[in-house]
Amino acid sequence: MLTIHAAPLVLPVGAAAVVDGAVAVDGDRVAALGTYAEVAATHPAARVRRWPGLLTPGLRQDRAADLLTRCYHPDPREADELGELPLWGEAFERLAATMDATRRSGSIRRGLQRMLRHGTTHLAGPLGADDPALRTAVARSGLVRVPGPPAGAAPVGDKAPDPDPFAAGGDLARTAHGPLRVGGRADLAVFDVPDEAALYGGGPRSCVATVLAGRLVHRAR
Structure with a gap:
């Protein structure tokens, strides 16, 4: 229709x-x-x-790889223990050491859903070439993969990624797909x-x- x-x-x-x-x-x-x-x-x-x-x-998310592979997105049922925001850095590393495939796949799916809730339709950069769980989740989401990040994008460094594409400071002309x-x-x-x-x-x-x-x-x- x-x-x-x-x-x-x-x-x-x-x-x-x-x-x-x-x-x-x-x-x-x-x-x-x-x-x-x-x-x-x-x-x-x-x-x-x-x-x-x-x-x-x-919008285009330039830190998709970090959000999906270097963050843990808690299940709502884990909110009392882990909070609602993505876990990053040492907190993620401690959790990742004991995380099984099912829990990791759930985190990836929730990360993709979180991006959609911020207006993201395109994911920039290499994603999941050697990671079947990540590759499958992205394909099922329908989000479009594009090269990137583009020239002039903010360096990723060790700063925690944000699901909001505007958090990096770009304007709409640069942040839109x-x-x-x-x-x-x-x-x-x-x-x-x-x-x-x-x-x-x-x-x-x-x-x-x-x-x-x-x-x-x-x-x-």
């Missing part, structure tokens, strides 16, 4: 922002992009999803913020929806 995703502001990247904008999605492709009035007029039978804030291309365009793959992210500036600076940045190849894979409650 053709779906129109509408938001007060659409930021296609590489083109002007669209106030009261919309993106029509047909299958896994962008069928139209423009103002809601224009898109709705040309697709009157489409289902409409209205979102708050702004709609952008899906690429521009939204008619005929392109429908990878979208929606943030409940008033403008692009609110995506940066470390403030609250609620990702309310992630669309991966036309499928709604995350929707905030």
Whole structure:
């Protein structure tokens, strides 16, 4: 079914922002992009999803390998013991020493889900060439693997990775997987913020929806 995703502001990247904008999605492709009035007029039978804030291309996570292989993502049932945030550094190393394959696979799946909840649709860098569990989990997630990290990306060093792609300090033009365009793959992210500036600076940045190849894979409650 053709779906129109509408938001007060659409930021296609590489083109002007669209106030009261919309993106029509047909299958896994962008069928139209423009103002809601224009898109709705040309697709009157489409289902409409209205979102708050702004709609952008899906984002690229440049530290995917660190998040999936050097962090442990606790199961909610472990929250009392381990907390809710990814474990990194010495805490991860201690846990990894006794971690079996089932527990590691669960962590990888939860890490991928956490990325989706931050608007990620693309994973940069080498991933899982010699790691069957990682390779299988990424393939099943539908997330797209791309080369990277790109020139100018923040060095990884020993700083704990963050599932939020904007945490590295990049702007939308660098952090988005690429521009939204008619005929392109429908990878979208929606943030409940008033403008692009609110995506940066470390403030609250609620990702309310992630669309991966036309499928709604995350929707905030």
